[in-house]
Amino acid sequence: MIGRLNHVAIAVPDLAAASKTYRETLGAKVSAPVDMPAHGVTTVFVELPNTKIELLHPLGAASPVAKFLADHPSGGMHHVCFEVDDILAARDRLTAEGARVLGDGQPRIGAHDKPVLFLHPKDFCGTLVEIEQA
Numbered sequence: 854m855i856g857r858l859n860h861v862a863i864a865v866p867d868l869a870a871a872s873k874t875y876r877e878t879l880g881a882k883v884s885a886p887v888d889m890p891a892h893g894v895t896t897v898f899v900e901l902p903n904t905k906i907e908l909l910h911p912l913g914a915a916s917p918v919a920k921f922l923a924d925h926p927s928g929g930m931h932h933v934c935f936e937v938d939d940i941l942a943a944r945d946r947l948t949a950e951g952a953r954v955l956g957d958g959q960p961r962i963g964a965h966d967k968p969v970l971f972l973h974p975k976d977f978c979g980t981l982v983e984i985e986q987a
């Protein structure tokens with residue numbers, strides 16, 4: 854059911870420093886930061902030939918990334934995002950298989966203006982999984 858790896862997201866305590874690391878040390882193409890108030894994050898995308906890295910920094914007091922950074926002060930891998938053809942069909946299949954969808958189960962518009970859902974890490978080997986309708 855899942856398709857391509859759309860991105861790997863890494864929570865970072867310093868977005869400018871992380872952008873510099875990817876741009877200068879690793880020599881990657883790095884976007885400008887984009888605030889996403891609905892998701893409580895500021896994101897930077899690193900474009901790689903076969904996928905993307907999403908650098909995440911908390912935005913606002915209720916950011917879901919703030920607690921993650923409190924537990925991982927140097928930053929760390931936050932989630933992986935897989936593409937699906939039909940997000941509602943994917944959600945229904947996943948819930949029928951016993952997986953838990955976070956939130957109210959309704960897709961939200963994610964960082965690429967496409968519908969996304971997040972799946973409970975305990976159901977996926979301890980990893981937060983995002984699915985995005987490609």
Ligand code: CO
Pocket residue numbers: 860862907932934983
């Ligand atoms: Co993501």
